[in-house]
Amino acid sequence: MTVTRGLEGVVATTSSISSIIDDTLTYVGYDIDDLAVNASFEEVIYLLWHRKLPTDAELTELKKQLAENAALPKEVLDHFKMYPIDKVHPMAALRSAVSLLGLYDDEADVMEQSANYQKAVRLQAKMPSIVTAFARVRKGLEPIAPREDLNFAANFLYMLTGKEPDEVAVEAMNKALVLHADHELNASTFTARVCVATLSDVYSGVTAAIGALKGPLHGGANEAVMKMLTEIGTLENVEPAIREKLANKEKIMGFGHRVYRQGDPRAKHLREMSKRLTELTGEPHWYEMSTKIEGIVTGEKNLPPNVDFYSASVYHSLGIDHDLFTPIFAVSRVSGWLAHILEQYDNNRLIRPRADYTGPGKQEYVAIESR
Numbered sequence: 001m002t003v004t005r006g007l008e009g010v011v012a013t014t015s016s017i018s019s020i021i022d023d024t025l026t027y028v029g030y031d032i033d034d035l036a037v038n039a040s041f042e043e044v045i046y047l048l049w050h051r052k053l054p055t056d057a058e059l060t061e062l063k064k065q066l067a068e069n070a071a072l073p074k075e076v077l078d079h080f081k082m083y084p085i086d087k088v089h090p091m092a093a094l095r096s097a098v099s100l101l102g103l104y105d106d107e108a109d110v111m112e113q114s115a116n117y118q119k120a121v122r123l124q125a126k127m128p129s130i131v132t133a134f135a136r137v138r139k140g141l142e143p144i145a146p147r148e149d150l151n152f153a154a155n156f157l158y159m160l161t162g163k164e165p166d167e168v169a170v171e172a173m174n175k176a177l178v179l180h181a182d183h184e185l186n187a188s189t190f191t192a193r194v195c196v197a198t199l200s201d202v203y204s205g206v207t208a209a210i211g212a213l214k215g216p217l218h219g220g221a222n223e224a225v226m227k228m229l230t231e232i233g234t235l236e237n238v239e240p241a242i243r244e245k246l247a248n249k250e251k252i253m254g255f256g257h258r259v260y261r262q263g264d265p266r267a268k269h270l271r272e273m274s275k276r277l278t279e280l281t282g283e284p285h286w287y288e289m290s291t292k293i294e295g296i297v298t299g300e301k302n303l304p305p306n307v308d309f310y311s312a313s314v315y316h317s318l319g320i321d322h323d324l325f326t327p328i329f330a331v332s333r334v335s336g337w338l339a340h341i342l343e344q345y346d347n348n349r350l351i352r353p354r355a356d357y358t359g360p361g362k363q364e365y366v367a368i369e370s371r
Helices: 032-038 041-050 056-068 074-080 090-104 113-137 152-161 167-180 187-196 202-213 221-232 235-247 267-280 285-301 307-317 322-346
Strands: 018-021 024-027
Touching: 024 032, 024 041, 032 167, 032 267, 041 056, 041 113, 041 152, 041 167, 041 322, 056 113, 074 090, 074 113, 090 113, 090 202, 090 322, 113 152, 113 202, 113 322, 152 167, 167 267, 167 307, 167 322, 187 202, 187 322, 202 322, 221 235, 221 285, 221 307, 221 322, 235 285, 267 285, 267 307, 285 307, 307 322
Parallel strands: none
Antiparallel strands: 018 024
């Protein structure tokens, strides 16, 4: 057997959802640059689930279904109030809440195609409600009910802050959601597919995916980027701080990617949004610091920034708590997880790789008194 650590370069399945070829990311054949500029997140959800862009009527129906299913069961909201708030990371709360949702869905274990699709709708609709409700409850605030007249991106920001966001904020949020929606067979998506390949339910698949995303080598990079920017503090401190990190061989989060060689095609879109938002908020130093860090790291290590690097200053400029950055990733990526889960069900085979054994050779049992 040939062993490949981390399954790097191993093709594990076929999929018609997204592709990464020659550093170009596409969703169902649509270049991410095209979608980031032109598409709403709701259109991208429909595209990933149906493999085509929706008509006006189809998009209206999806928006209606998402709006009708956005509210959370009272039991989930009450559950948040039981958490040890000062110790719980929002990703842990999100993981637990999604698992809990399965207990209140009468169709949780119904495996018909139509039932699984409706569960996908319900989960997609409820993810932003979970994140925003927990974010408010932990501050002693009441959750804000979703509004049916706002689009997905605007509704998320409204439920988080209680204020209707301006056009630039909605554009930034929508762009971030589109860019993070799917990314071929990444760690969390693969985890979801492995889980449901056993014919486990949709809620289990998404819960497993959230567990994988929670790890800092997958999700969490943008939170770490903002922590680094905050610690550096000023533009003048960038050069010595980054040079010291490089000299100490410290990992600088937000740079490089396992599958891209010339650079993450998503990064430039959030770079531009970072520039616009930091200017509007009167804090251009976050963008200026980021570009200076990019210049040093890319120049010294030939590592271009990935999508996480500039998303940090984008989310910060939107007034979002830093530990909510990865849950926002999940609010978007669940669209891709669900697309892959539905695809796995449609052509399922149990995923069961082998391991190359490196332990001791043949041994014989020895009675305990003789050991």
